[in-house]
Amino acid sequence: MSSAIETSDARAETDATWWTAALEKLGRVVAARAGVDAIDDVLQEVALAATRSPSLPDGEPDRSRFLVAITLRQAALWLRRKYRDAGTFSAITDDGSKPEAGSESSTSDPAFFLIAAESAETTQACLAKLEPWERDLLTRKYIQRVSYQGIADHFGWTRHVAEYRVRITKEKLRGLMVEVGLGEDS
Numbered sequence: 001m002s003s004a005i006e007t008s009d010a011r012a013e014t015d016a017t018w019w020t021a022a023l024e025k026l027g028r029v030v031a032a033r034a035g036v037d038a039i040d041d042v043l044q045e046v047a048l049a050a051t052r053s054p055s056l057p058d059g060e061p062d063r064s065r066f067l068v069a070i071t072l073r074q075a076a077l078w079l080r081r082k083y084r085d086a087g088t089f090s091a092i093t094d095d096g097s098k099p100e101a102g103s104e105s106s107t108s109d110p111a112f113f114l115i116a117a118e119s120a121e122t123t124q125a126c127l128a129k130l131e132p133w134e135r136d137l138l139t140r141k142y143i144q145r146v147s148y149q150g151i152a153d154h155f156g157w158t159r160h161v162a163e164y165r166v167r168i169t170k171e172k173l174r175g176l177m178v179e180v181g182l183g184e185d186s
Helices: 002-034 036-052 060-086 104-108 110-128 132-143 148-155 159-179
Strands: none
Touching (some): 002 060, 060 110, 148 159
């Protein structure tokens, strides 16, 4: 019986040592990606995301990769929130000026690329959760720029029903995006 307790204590001590080393490594990852001022916030978000995960990998290398992936994602989300809250992307330009859309300074910065790529992937994942007719509805309205009357004619609805369903479907998509942390709950 005492050997089981000793084994449990040794494992707990090993786990505590591993977590301490992992936190130091993850802190360096956050500092490199989002800056020193982000370490506490991002590591708290990493801890929350890891505890929400249905299964933490058992092996040490798998667990490390898992936590680094979560840390990179949370650092990118933290940066996006920081820049969005500031209302400008001037914080990441060298001279403090706001980059022009499509300019060399904005398109060459990895933070812009990472945020744009992640946003596109997340938006596509949220769209995939919608019913096919809902995706078709939003595509017709916001990509093809079809009028409400044109949508109503296509689906066999009245114009008012088309307006209502576009609004409800857009709200549903916005809700899905808020769930994954892409949009703001208003």
